[in-house]
Amino acid sequence: MRPILYRKLGNFDLWFLSDGEIWLDGGSMFGIVPKSLWSRLVTPDEQNRIRLGLNPLLVRAGERLVLIETGIDRKPGEKFRRLYGLGETNPLLDQLALLGVAPQEISLVIHTHLHFDHAGLNTRLSEGRLVPTFPRARHIVQKQELEDALHPHERSQASYRIENVEPLAEQGRFEVVEGEAEILPGLRVLPAPGHTLGMQVVELDSEGQRLAYTGDLVALQVQTPLLYIPAFDLYPMTTLETRKKLYARWLEGGYLLCFAHEPGPPLARLVRGEKGYQAEAVEF
Template sequence: MLKIKNYEIHLLESGRFALDGGAVFGVIPKPLWSRKVDVDEENRVTMSLTTPVIIGKDRKILIDSGVGNKLEEKLKKIYKVDFNYDIEKSLTDFGIKPQEITDVIITHLHFDHVGGCVKQIDGRYIPSFPNARYYVQRKQFDWANNPTELDRASFMKKNFMPLLENNVLDIIDGEFYLTSDIVVYVTDGHTPGLQHVFIRDSENPVFFASDLIPMSHHIPTTWITAFDLFPVDLIKEKKYYLDQAARNNWTIIFPHDPYIKAVKVKKGEKYFEISEIIEKRDNE
């Protein structure tokens, strides 16, 4: 748990899955990235689905929701989805009922980030958190409804259109404040309209990197994924936010690191690097 002035931030698991190592590390040669992560017999890297829940000021705010339970069997096998960490189960185990969630900030509409926002009951798709408002960027919403051939497999309309149909989705244009001390920043390198939640605090500000920095291994600025649509832009964005984090003592939370949940960074001789591990997996 991360504790700051007005909030507690609990880093829950909403699932685990696996992606091809070449896709996870893009142009980085396997002899380099394989020193840092293990792969299975199909060259897949295990990825976590870290879902922060922010508690404070009479709100319970969820950031993303994982894969959910609607994937076809074929995709479950391809992505090696582990449903032992379903977001509703994780919340319930933690002591939070789905109806207690007040806000869901969807960083973007890729299936591994938004899938848990909608569930299927008796053939109907309904919001998983019935009393929540859901937030997404207009650029991302428009892109998800008209993706390119390169990234269309990442978007599944059943994961987000029911939110619009049930009038619980707020489509936002640009940076916005959810509260006086929770601001949402926007980048476009990974996918247009990627949201990053920043919690202001004079001593220990917190930044949820989303897929700008999926894992701790992606802290070096040129270590990016094959899923990043605009890699040159992403590198510039990553440099900017890492520099802010190093200068201002931010804690960075990763969405997909199966071992390290949150860190502080510093500027090294060549790249930014971890200066302190703030939170690791319970079993590590």
């Protein structure tokens, strides 16, 4: 498990957390890009899987603690954990404890989207029933994403697990937004459709310093080239247009990028050269 990493961004304190690793099919992660190309960037295992990180981001904004993403769902049991190469426990909660942060101190959770590997710790089992893991938090999500998670279609239903969504919806814990919205001063969400129709990215902007949490718009540093779009994306041509739009914004604005699934340190800076868009790692 990757250790906690810290960075100051203007008035924000950022802790780059880890909820462990997940192993997914390499071909699916790179879509139409042939293995002869992507295997030069990452090495698959004997099952053709590649290692991905799970990288929630903890933000201190004044007196408030904001958690971006809640990690992966381990509630389905041993077979599920074995399929994805998961450990039994949630390292995210252990890392929060190391920082002295109790779940009830999180006042806001922001979801890029509600797939099981991004919203898995929305709920936990307590005495045989599902309860909110972060009992005082509001959960920010795009309206489209919540609707799709509660009513998935045949292609998307394997990625959404109702036990991570329905209990919070029934308790009125989701706060839906439609389109771009400022959640707190200097912290905003922007629609980023493609992986799902309702996906969003999170931007931080303080004292001239900027960071974008990319969700699954671009999950790994090596996926930054425009056409390196996973087969998991429901609307790949929409992903392409969204990437073009947001890459231009992030490059012009000098944004740092935090990748949701980078297995190593997840911070990079976007650059554009003769071969198109690339990402260069940034030291902590």
